[in-house]
Amino acid sequence: MPRVLRVRARSGWAGGGVRGEQRVEGPRAGERLAGAVAEELRIRGSATPPMTPQLLKMPTPAQVMLRRGPLHDLVFEAARDALPTAPDPDEPDANGDTNDWVKRYRGACEAWESMWRQILQRHPERHRELVQWADGTDAERTVRNELLGSLPWAVEPGLLAELAAADLERFQLEILVAQGCRMRRAGSDEQQILAHFAGQLSALADREQVCRRVLGPQSATLLNLWCNAPVVWARHAASGTWRHLLNPTQAKDGSQQAHWRAPDAALAGLATMFAETVARALPFWEPAERYSEISLSEVTWVREIVLHLPTLTDDVKAGIRPIVHDARKRLSPHHPAFSPRHDQRRELEEILDTIERVLADPPPSVGGDRRRTALGAPDKVTVRELAGVPAQALSDHLDRHTGDDSLVEKALLACAASGHRSKDDFERVLRRHTSPDTVLLRLTKGLRGNLGGAPTWREAWTRLILARPNTQLALVRALPAWPALRARRDHHGRAHPSVVAALRDALGTDQDAWNRFATCPATNSGPSAWLRLGDLLDAAATGAPWPKPPGSR
Numbered sequence: 001m002p003r004v005l006r007v008r009a010r011s012g013w014a015g016g017g018v019r020g021e022q023r024v025e026g027p028r029a030g031e032r033l034a035g036a037v038a039e040e041l042r043i044r045g046s047a048t049p050p051m052t053p054q055l056l057k058m059p060t061p062a063q064v065m066l067r068r069g070p071l072h073d074l075v076f077e078a079a080r081d082a083l084p085t086a087p088d089p090d091e092p093d094a095n096g097d098t099n100d101w102v103k104r105y106r107g108a109c110e111a112w113e114s115m116w117r118q119i120l121q122r123h124p125e126r127h128r129e130l131v132q133w134a135d136g137t138d139a140e141r142t143v144r145n146e147l148l149g150s151l152p153w154a155v156e157p158g159l160l161a162e163l164a165a166a167d168l169e170r171f172q173l174e175i176l177v178a179q180g181c182r183m184r185r186a187g188s189d190e191q192q193i194l195a196h197f198a199g200q201l202s203a204l205a206d207r208e209q210v211c212r213r214v215l216g217p218q219s220a221t222l223l224n225l226w227c228n229a230p231v232v233w234a235r236h237a238a239s240g241t242w243r244h245l246l247n248p249t250q251a252k253d254g255s256q257q258a259h260w261r262a263p264d265a266a267l268a269g270l271a272t273m274f275a276e277t278v279a280r281a282l283p284f285w286e287p288a289e290r291y292s293e294i295s296l297s298e299v300t301w302v303r304e305i306v307l308h309l310p311t312l313t314d315d316v317k318a319g320i321r322p323i324v325h326d327a328r329k330r331l332s333p334h335h336p337a338f339s340p341r342h343d344q345r346r347e348l349e350e351i352l353d354t355i356e357r358v359l360a361d362p363p364p365s366v367g368g369d370r371r372r373t374a375l376g377a378p379d380k381v382t383v384r385e386l387a388g389v390p391a392q393a394l395s396d397h398l399d400r401h402t403g404d405d406s407l408v409e410k411a412l413l414a415c416a417a418s419g420h421r422s423k424d425d426f427e428r429v430l431r432r433h434t435s436p437d438t439v440l441l442r443l444t445k446g447l448r449g450n451l452g453g454a455p456t457w458r459e460a461w462t463r464l465i466l467a468r469p470n471t472q473l474a475l476v477r478a479l480p481a482w483p484a485l486r487a488r489r490d491h492h493g494r495a496h497p498s499v500v501a502a503l504r505d506a507l508g509t510d511q512d513a514w515n516r517f518a519t520c521p522a523t524n525s526g527p528s529a530w531l532r533l534g535d536l537l538d539a540a541a542t543g544a545p546w547p548k549p550p551g552s553r
Helices: 029-044 061-066 073-081 098-122 124-134 140-149 157-169 171-185 190-196 198-202 207-215 220-227 229-241 264-284 297-308 314-331 342-360 383-387 391-400 405-418 423-430 436-445 455-466 473-477 481-486 497-507 511-518 533-542
Strands: 004-008 021-025
Touching (some): 029 073, 061 073, 073 124, 098 124, 098 140, 124 140, 124 157, 157 264, 171 220, 190 198, 198 207, 220 229, 264 297, 264 314, 297 314, 297 342, 391 405, 455 481, 473 533, 497 511
Antiparallel strands (some): 004 021
């Protein structure tokens, strides 16, 4: 039975009255239908308007068609060619209000980007085709930026790598602009600048763009901006176009976690390429004006460098430290600039903390996730910080500082503070100490000053000590009395044998001593929670006054 399709005649398609209907039959019905729709789109899109925000609310037939998918090649190409053109920057303003013109033009640009974002999202199978079509047109930069910056997870891995590499190639232009503008700022004239860069400019397709940016600015403000061009590019890329590529595990596709087509290794390679490229901007950084307010983008690009560079050389560290110092100074309450909002300040401080930790203690392995676990200099890291990292990150940190007994002692205490470290974790850390036979007694005697914290930390430390085989009597006596007395060896609820042995050794068969010990002032919380088991046993055995709790820090 022949296939029958009905196509509305020209004046009735996409709204309006219907003049009549055309019957399309046979095996080529789909091709004829697509041709008819494509012809209708070409006619209706013969005069394409510049993009405006209104066209997102009242779209053209081409926009409506491209919101559907997938489409026949003929229909897709006709709709694509009939889309609104790029916003017109020379649109006159009847009122002569520059601010109003800037606002309208910015809105039109945002609408243009939104239109292309919707198309690229709807037609993932045509990404490469659209990149090739847009080459050399007003849509080229928008199409590429939207694929890189808005939905890179949906891009085929080969195309994603090509787009990323092409984007980074543009960075060389920023370097040339900054070098040329600095020569100009230093007093060189146009001929000297052109002669100095003649060889590099001759190999550039964008030679005119570079010359216009270097030689065009007349104001000192604009000239200083271009002198800082590589840093500006790096800031915008790290916080904008490259933000998802640099942090793929944090990317969201709508409200869901993004599922990347590119493998993790490929994404890590792109992040490394970015870091190696923008690290070249470090020598071009200059402090901001005294009264300028600090923004997140000023430090985000630096964080991406330290997270993704395979090796942090001394030159890189030297270039980063002044940026961090300047940011800390501008975050000071005494700085004359406006203080950032509380949430922005907190994020800024977190970024700066990450940078400083990696500079002080860069992990040996490559990869942003591992770099984020950098803990900083061993003498600065705290027990609480060590307790908050995964066991592998703690092990990596100890590997990088072999022989540092002070760090090992903090790691031992962190096993109790973390609340989830096993006795095996504890033993592995202990074996790193040069005096494993004596360190636990010393730490336990000074537990209040060494560890502190809530009852759960004392209980965890006591559990880890009593879990060791053949625990020495002196070590049991040094434990806090309350958790030691409550410790159990198994699920039957029996008191721990090591604690029972300590009680029998001190109190023997003296019933009065046992009675006195039953009234000891040990508690679960407060200062008396730090009373040592051995001190209380000695007082009960001799009838001496109860001891005072050991001193705090």
